[in-house]
Amino acid sequence: MPTTTASLSHGGAAVAYDLTGSGPGLVLVHGTGATKEQWQPLTGAVADRFTVVAPDLSGSGATTDHGGPLTVADLADEVLAAADDAGLGTFHLAGHSLGAVVAAYLAGTHPARVRSLALHAAWVRTDTRMAAEFRYWLDLMRTDARHGTDLFARMLPLMAYGPRYWERTASKGAGAYESLVRALTGAIAAGTDRHTEVDLAVDLRPLLGLITAPTLVLASAHDRLIDAGQQKALLAGIADSRYAEIDAGHGAPGEDPEGFAAKLAAFLDERVAAEREPAGLR
Structure with missing residues (x-):
């Protein structure tokens, strides 16, 4: 590389x-x-x-x-x-x-x-509503860092994916969402909080x-x-x-x-x- x-x-x-x-x-x-x-x-x-x-x-x-x-x-x-x-x-x-x-x-x-x-x-x-959302992301990441939770990863699909994804997921049961959360938890970049700070200042x-x-x-x-x-x-x-x-x-x-x-x-x-x-x- x-x-x-x-x-x-x-x-x-x-x-x-x-x-x-x-x-x-x-x-x-x-x-x-x-x-x-x-x-x-x-x-x-x-x-x-x-x-x-x-x-x-x-x-x-x-x-x-x-x-x-x-x-x-x-x-x-x-x-x-x-x-x-x-x-x-x-x-x-x-x-x-x-x-x-x-x-x-x-x-x-x-x-x-x-x-x-x-x-x-x-x-x-970045307008007022977007800034509020980005600050919420930062709050979730800080909570995850303190308590070992996966709140940010659980939020991401709810924010990011549209109706077609959820229609497909409905036929697979709750396990599909849990699998996605686990995958996201392992894939989220270490510097996501730093990226989000940049998001706030656009x-x-x-x-x-x-x-x-x-x-x-x-x-x-x-x-x-x-x-x-x-x-x-x-x-x-x-x-x-x-x-x-x-x-x-x-x-x-x-x-x-x-x-x-x-x-x-x-x-x-x-x-x-x-x-x-x-x-x-x-």
């Missing part, structure tokens, strides 16, 4: 990333509490035609750092460091949730590097107008964390943007990995085809 270094606001980081496939560059940015493993279904679907770079953000996976506070800018610097280390001058860029926020930040601060942008479950600014408003890449704003139809107003703000703020929707909750990469990967792969293939088309025929 390749590793590179990044300079962050409170110290350095050794950024681990996966490098897979061949073709135009594609950089994938995971969400809060996840790791680069979140992207395996999409990587498997496109590695035959894209060079895929998927870093672990600070607090996740094999990446190590100073252990202190993080910012969106810090995480964007880690993503760019991985792309640079992999030799990607320009690249397509996709992110989920916090990863989508980081991707949008990177696209706004380094527009010449980003060929296309796909944002799933992104948001422009404000992309100054940067949206600087994004020049063709952008897919991909929403989840049953997202109870990110409301429609946030998606409208992204579409209004990013000049070359369009909307699509997936029938899932906020956690679409886990709820419907194949469907999620298919949505993004179709957008990426379309963008590559558009780049190859002679300008006079567009």
Whole structure:
């Protein structure tokens, strides 16, 4: 697994990333509490035609750092460091949730590097209700740390998954939910609280107008964390943007990995085809 270094606001980081496939560059940015493993279904679907770079953000996976506070800018610097280390001058860029926020930040601060942008479950600014939810997450994590409970893992499916998941689960009985909670308890990144602190401070408003890449704003139809107003703000703020929707909750990469990967792969293939088309025929 390749590793590179990044300079962050409170110290350095050794950024681990996966490098897979061949073709135009594609950089994938995971969400809060996840790791680069979140992207395996999409990587498997496109590695035959894209060079895929998927870093672990600070607090996740094999990446190590100073252990202190993080910012969106810090995480964007880690993503760019991985792309640079992999030799990607320009690249397509996709992110989920916090990863989508980081991707949008990177696209706004380094527009010449980003060929296309796909944002799933992104948001422009953390509003009062979202901040209350993120603080609740932090309370749950602190309680779990003190008492050895699994309250945060029990909350996540209730927050993240949509009706189709629960319809499928109903036929499997209560054991299916308990199995999911156990799996999540073991998979939640050690730095999830640090990611959540970053979630609390998101404000992309100054940067949206600087994004020049063709952008897919991909929403989840049953997202109870990110409301429609946030998606409208992204579409209004990013000049070359369009909307699509997936029938899932906020956690679409886990709820419907194949469907999620298919949505993004179709957008990426379309963008590559558009780049190859002679300008006079567009």
